[in-house]
Amino acid sequence: xxxxxxxxxxxxxxxxxxxxxxxxxxxxxxxxxxxxxxxxxxxxxxxxxxxxxxxxxxxxxxxxxxxxxxxxxxxxxxxxxxxxxxxxxxxxxxxxxxxxxxxxxxxxxxxxxxxxxxxxxxxxxxxxxxxxxxxxxxxxxxxxxxxxxxxxxxxxxxxxxxxxxxxxxxxxxxxxxxxxxxxxxxxxxxxxxxxxxxxxxxxxxxxxxxxxxxxxxxxxxxxxxxxxxxxxxxxxxxxxxxxxxxxxxxxxxxxxxxxxxxxxxxxxxxxxxxxxxxxxxxxxxxxxxxxxxxxxxxxxxxxxxxxxxxxxxxxxxxxxxxxxxxxxxxxxxxxxxxxxxxxxxxxxxxxxxxxxxxxxxxxxxxxxxxxxxxxxxxxxxxxxxxxxxxxxxxxxxxxxxxxxxxxxxxxxx
Amino acid sequence: xxxxxxxxxxxxxxxxxxxxxxxxxxxxxxxxxxxxxxxxxxxxxxxxxxxxxxxxxxxxxxxxxxxxxxxxxxxxxxxxxxxxxxxxxxxxxxxxxxxxxxxxxxxxxxxxxxxxxxxxxxxxxxxxxxxxxxxxxxxxxxxxxxxxxxxxxxxxxxxxxxxxxxxxxxxxxxxxxxxxxxxxxxxxxxxxxxxxxxxxxxxxxxxxxxxxxxxxxxxxxxxxxxxxxxxxxxxxxxxxxxxxxxxxxxxxxxxxxxxxxxxxxxxxxxxxxxxxxxxxxxxxxxxxxxxxxxxxxxxxxxxxxxxxxxxxxxxxxxxxxxxxxxxxxxxxxxxxxxxxxxxxxxxxxxxxx
Numbered sequence: 001x002x003x004x005x006x007x008x009x010x011x012x013x014x015x016x017x018x019x020x021x022x023x024x025x026x027x028x029x030x031x032x033x034x035x036x037x038x039x040x041x042x043x044x045x046x047x048x049x050x051x052x053x054x055x056x057x058x059x060x061x062x063x064x065x066x067x068x069x070x071x072x073x074x075x076x077x078x079x080x081x082x083x084x085x086x087x088x089x090x091x092x093x094x095x096x097x098x099x100x101x102x103x104x105x106x107x108x109x110x111x112x113x114x115x116x117x118x119x120x121x122x123x124x125x126x127x128x129x130x131x132x133x134x135x136x137x138x139x140x141x142x143x144x145x146x147x148x149x150x151x152x153x154x155x156x157x158x159x160x161x162x163x164x165x166x167x168x169x170x171x172x173x174x175x176x177x178x179x180x181x182x183x184x185x186x187x188x189x190x191x192x193x194x195x196x197x198x199x200x201x202x203x204x205x206x207x208x209x210x211x212x213x214x215x216x217x218x219x220x221x222x223x224x225x226x227x228x229x230x231x232x233x234x235x236x237x238x239x240x241x242x243x244x245x246x247x248x249x250x251x252x253x254x255x256x257x258x259x260x261x262x263x264x265x266x267x268x269x270x271x272x273x274x275x276x277x278x279x280x281x282x283x284x285x286x287x288x289x290x291x292x293x294x295x296x297x298x299x300x301x302x303x304x305x306x307x308x309x310x311x312x313x314x315x316x317x318x319x320x321x322x323x324x325x326x327x328x329x330x331x332x333x334x335x336x337x338x339x340x341x342x343x344x345x346x347x348x349x350x351x352x353x354x355x356x357x358x359x360x361x362x363x364x365x366x367x368x369x370x371x372x373x374x375x376x377x378x379x380x381x382x383x384x385x386x387x388x389x390x391x392x393x394x395x396x397x398x399x400x401x402x403x404x405x406x407x408x409x410x411x412x413x
Numbered sequence: 414x415x416x417x418x419x420x421x422x423x424x425x426x427x428x429x430x431x432x433x434x435x436x437x438x439x440x441x442x443x444x445x446x447x448x449x450x451x452x453x454x455x456x457x458x459x460x461x462x463x464x465x466x467x468x469x470x471x472x473x474x475x476x477x478x479x480x481x482x483x484x485x486x487x488x489x490x491x492x493x494x495x496x497x498x499x500x501x502x503x504x505x506x507x508x509x510x511x512x513x514x515x516x517x518x519x520x521x522x523x524x525x526x527x528x529x530x531x532x533x534x535x536x537x538x539x540x541x542x543x544x545x546x547x548x549x550x551x552x553x554x555x556x557x558x559x560x561x562x563x564x565x566x567x568x569x570x571x572x573x574x575x576x577x578x579x580x581x582x583x584x585x586x587x588x589x590x591x592x593x594x595x596x597x598x599x600x601x602x603x604x605x606x607x608x609x610x611x612x613x614x615x616x617x618x619x620x621x622x623x624x625x626x627x628x629x630x631x632x633x634x635x636x637x638x639x640x641x642x643x644x645x646x647x648x649x650x651x652x653x654x655x656x657x658x659x660x661x662x663x664x665x666x667x668x669x670x671x672x673x674x675x676x677x678x679x680x681x682x683x684x685x686x687x688x689x690x691x692x693x694x695x696x697x698x699x700x701x702x703x704x705x706x707x708x709x710x711x712x713x714x715x716x717x718x719x720x721x722x723x724x725x726x727x728x729x730x731x732x733x734x735x736x737x738x739x740x741x742x743x744x745x746x747x748x749x750x751x752x753x754x755x756x757x758x759x760x761x762x763x764x765x766x
Contacts, residue, residue, distance in 0.1 A: 100507025103750075111755035112609065115747050118507050187755075188762035256579075257644045277645075278629060360630055361584075361764040369761065375479045376585075377754045 045391070052384035056162040061102045062089045066160040069153075074178075078153050080137045086156075087124060087136025094121035108379065109166075110155040116146045154178075167385035191369070191386065195393065198366040201284060202348040208288045209344050210337070213295035217336075220296075221303035235296050243290065247357050250286040251277060254358070278360025286358050287348055294347065295340035298412050302336025335411035342401065342410070346394060366390055439468040440692050444496035446473035447635060448658050448712045449546075453496070456708025457700035464699065467692060475633065478505045485510045485685055493687045494696055497542060499535075499678045500587060503746040504753070506541035512683040513540045518694050522720030523703040531703075535678055535743070536717035542680030543701050547715035549676035549734035549741060550588045552580075553656045554648050555641050556666040567673040570648055571596040571620060573627050578647025581640040584630040586760040587749060588650065588675050591742065593620035595673050601742045609752065618763050630764075641667060657713035657732050671737040677744040678717065 007015070059066060065086040072078050093099040099121035100114075107114035120143040124132065127139065140147040158164075169175055173189040174182050216235075220228045238246060253259045254276040261273040276282060306329065314324035330337075352367035359365075366386065373383035401407070442458065444450050450473060458469050472492070474480060478501050484490050497505060505511050516537065519528035529537065536544025552570055554563075564576050570592065582589055591604050597620045599607050607613035621628075629646050631637065637651035638659040649656075653674070659665040681700060683693040699705065706716035707724035715735035716722065722730075730736055 096509075097513075098509045100504070100509055104504065104508055107751060108754060112751050114507070114751045118747075118750075188758045190758075190762045190765050193765065255643065255645055356632065364765065372757070372761070376477055377757050378477075378479050378482060379754065 048384045049388050052167050052381055052388050053163055053165060055105070055159075055164070055381050057101055057105050058156070058159045059162045061093060061098065062086065062156075062160065065089050066157070069157050069160070072153075072157070074150075074154050074157065077148065077150050082153075083137035083140055083147075084133050085136070087132045087140055088129060090117070090121050091124040091127060091129070091132060094125045104378075105159050106152075106155055109159055110152060113146070113152055113155065116144050116152070120144050120147070167381045168389070170382055171385040171389055191366075194364070194366045194369060195389070198349060198390075199393070201280065201287075201363075201365060202345050204284055205287050205291060205348045206341050206345045208284070209292050209295040210341060212288070213292055213299055213340065214337070217296050217299035217303050220300050221306070222308070232300070235293055238290065239293055243353060244357075246290055247286055247354050250282065250289070250358055254282055254285075277358060278363070280359065280362040283355045283359035283363030283365075286354050287351060290354065291344045291348060294343045298339040298343070299333065299336040302333055302339075302411050306332050338401075338405055339410045339412045342398075343412070346398075349390065349394060438692075439470050440493050440689050440696055441470045441472060441491065442494045442496075442696065443472045443474050443492045445476065447655075449654060449709075449714065452708055452711040453700075456711075457696075457705045460705060461696055461699045465695065469696070477501060478508070478510065481505060481510045481684055482508065488686070490684055490686045490688065492684045493689045493693045495682050495684060496545065496679050497682050499539075499544075499680060499746045500744055500749050500753075501746075502539055502542055502680055502682070503750040505682070506539055507750065510685055511541040512685050512687065512690060512693075514543055514683065514694065514697065518698045519543065520698060520702055522718055523723075524720050526720055531718045531720050533717055533719070536680070539680065542682040543697055544678040544680050544717035545701060545706065546679045546709045547676055547717060547734050548679060549653050549674040549737075550583075550650060551653050551656070551669050551671060551674045552648050552650045553641060553667045553669045555644075556668055558644065558647065559668075563668075564648065564670055565672060566596075566670070567592050568596040569670075571624055573624055576648070578627070579629050579645065580624060580627055581629045581631055581637060581646035581649040583634070583637075583650055584632055584764075586753075586756040587744070589621060590614070590617040590756065590760075591675055591744075592673065593617040595742070596620060601673060604742065605745045605748045608756075609748065614756065614759065618759070621763070638665070638667075641665075653732070653734060654712040654714050661713075661732075669732075671740050674734065674737060674741045675744050676734045676738075676741045677746075679714075 065082065068082045068085045069078065072082060090099060090102075093102060099118060103114040103117040103121075106117060120140060123143040124139065132139065146152055166176070169182065170185065171191050173185045173192050175185045175187075177183050220231055220235075223231070251258075255261075256273040256275075256277070258277070260276060261270075264270045265273065310328050310332070311324055314328045315321065319327070349365075350367050351365060352371055355363045355365045356368055356371075359368075367390075370383050370386050370390075373379045373386065398407075442453075444453055450471070454471055458471060461467070462469055474495075476498055481492065481495065482505075484492060502511075516529060519532075521527050522531035532544065533547070552567075562575055564570065564572075569576050570580060590608055594604050594607055594613065594617050595601055597616060599613075608617060629640065631640060634652045634655055637649045638655050640646045641649040641651075641656075642659070642665060653669060656667055656669055660667050681697045683690055683697070687693055701717070703716075703718050703720040704724060706718050707721040709716055710725040710729045710733060713729060713732040713734075715733040716725065725733070734741065
């Protein structure tokens with residue numbers, strides 16, 4: 001402040017105004033990007049997270065019934081008052097043609113109930129309200145004997161909770177027992193295995209691209225610029241080819257009558273064609289090929305900047321080539337190496353087109369299941385939960401990486 | 414005197430409102446593309462455009478309800494008329510994604526039979542749609558590579574000892590579980606009853622287990638004839654029209670096995686909240702007339718009106734699912750609305766085991 005005391009108040013105000021203006025201009029330059037990021041990235045992710053815990057459908061469809069259920073203990077069948085109320089609301093849904101939304105939600109937790117709710121709704125359509133509020137319970141029982149089963153009422157009550165963590169439990173192969181305790185799911189247990197498999201495949205691909213990419217980048221970095229640029233075109237060529245074309249060319253290579261098998265049979269190495277396509281092996285090899293440039297480019301750009309005289313200096317001081325490489329060259333190329341590894345790993349964790357086309361059943365990854373729940377089973381809440389967990393796992397891995405290696409050293413070329 | 418910026422704005426608003434008005438005159442029709450889509454454009458869409466002078470925009474999709482659900486939930490309806498497989502119809506209809514189609518818009522058949530009598534009953538079973546084709550899932554083999562022992566039943570498909578080779582199946586529980594039970598000795602009329610029980614589901618998966626190592630899975634119907642053609646599989650599950658097209662147009666040496674084929678219908682429906690509902694109804698009434706329906710036989714899909722049969726080329730008739738009804742099983746949309754999701758999960762679990 002003392003430095004500013006020599007300024008008159010007007011000057012100070014003018015200076016502050018100028019500063020504010022500069023800040024505003026700077027902000028305006030960034031604003032389009034911020035708006036874009038918010039709309040295309042932050043907002044969808046937030047809504048995805050929200051969707052995985054918030055499912056108000058049933059609560060909106062049958063509010064009165066759920067109200068009446070609030071003091072029901074869930075042990076015996078609900079009393080007539082509750083059932084009559086439900087019959088009234090179901091009739092209303094049938095006439096609005098929204099009974100299917102209720103059926104879909106309840107059926108998700110108790111398979112086989114969709115048709116019970118639907119057929120009952122159709123039966124109640126023409127019954128008048130006075131009769132329903134008197135003997136709705138009876139009519140329900142007449143329409144379908146399943147209404148005498150307490151399980152269906154429990155399910156209606158539990159799906160009526162707008163906020164729940166059920167999707168997260170399902171995504172971790174768990175379920176909540178009636179007494180509230182968490183237990184292993186009595187049904188398909190596939191998700192945890194799939195997460196570990198996805199991470200394993202991604203790690204394998206990262207290591208393979210590293211093994212293939214490191215020597216090649218080293219070779220490129222040691223060449224004359226003109227030659228290196230020519231060879232880099234070959235590295236970039238896959239980038240300019242459609243992903244689908246590259247994936248389907250692997251189908252032509254690997255199928256039982258494909259290039260690889262024909263050559264091996266022709267050479268007499270094997271008599272029967274090998275099972276290459278529609279395996280985890282196919283997923284790994286196709287993705288390694290597709291993601292290789294992501295490893296080579298950051299590595300090459302970092303290696304370009306390493307002065308070869310360092311290595312010569314180390315050798316002249318008596319280091320063996322291997323030791324010189326480990327102690328001098330490798331640490332200097334680490335920023336490119338870790339950037340490439342991080343890129344390849346994170347991209348491959350979320351891959352799904354390639355595994356879907358060449359992976360068969362062994363080569364499926366978690367994203368294929370997320371797609372399945374989005375596109376086929378329409379279980380968006382579960383898809384969102386699976387996606388959120390995947391996001392959390394990646395953030396956790398990134399955080400760990402930052403703790404132990406540090407992200408400051410990353411160089412993306 | 415308007416400021417230039419305001420001029421531009423009002424100009425834009427005006428052209429936008431004109432565009433909106435114009436777009437409401439364009440009907441968007443969504444179907445499955447490929448040779449089936451081409452037949453629909455030729456026999457249903459172009460004739461409708463000629464008669465009414467209205468524009469029709471044709472789009473492709475790969476089935477399922479997810480896209481319709483997204484449109485209806487967001488209130489941003491892009492599609493008007495959609496061709497839907499009945500297996501998805503029950504769900505879409507009951508979840509309120511589709512408009513009701515009043516029966517009185519349907520014209521009588523060319524022979525004067527009222528529509529209600531002219532259509533096969535299944536075509537009018539749902540209030541949300543009108544049946545356009547009867548299609549079916551069969552399996553086929555390649556005559557050149559089959560050897561002396563030729564399969565004739567679904568049980569043969571599950572018999573790897575007498576019929577060695579890869580089986581290509583579409584990667585979903587539908588059809589595969591039904592066939593597994595039939596091959597295991599369940600009578601076709603009891604299949605869904607058995608499949609609704611836990612034991613029945615275990616039994617179906619156990620039967621599939623016996624050939625698991627010999628199965629090649631594919632996702633879209635277009636892959637089926639390819640797999641048979643390039644030797645990727647010895648037996649291929651397929652929609653019958655795709656194999657028919659390969660036999661008929663590309664002269665491939667394939668044979669269809671009709672035993673226990675699982676037939677289903679496709680219907681035309683209107684997405685709920687469509688801005689062109691009236692025009693959509695007009696289009697459906699036209700497309701489901703006797704003559705346009707007969708055009709679907711180009712790809713060996715059976716017409717849903719009895720009066721269409723007189724226009725169908727006699728050479729195609731033996732290849733229509735409607736000519737093999739006594740061997741067929743009707744796919745049950747209500748069952749799959751009930752169990753589709755849970756069996757989908759169990760199927761995935763079984764695949765990943």
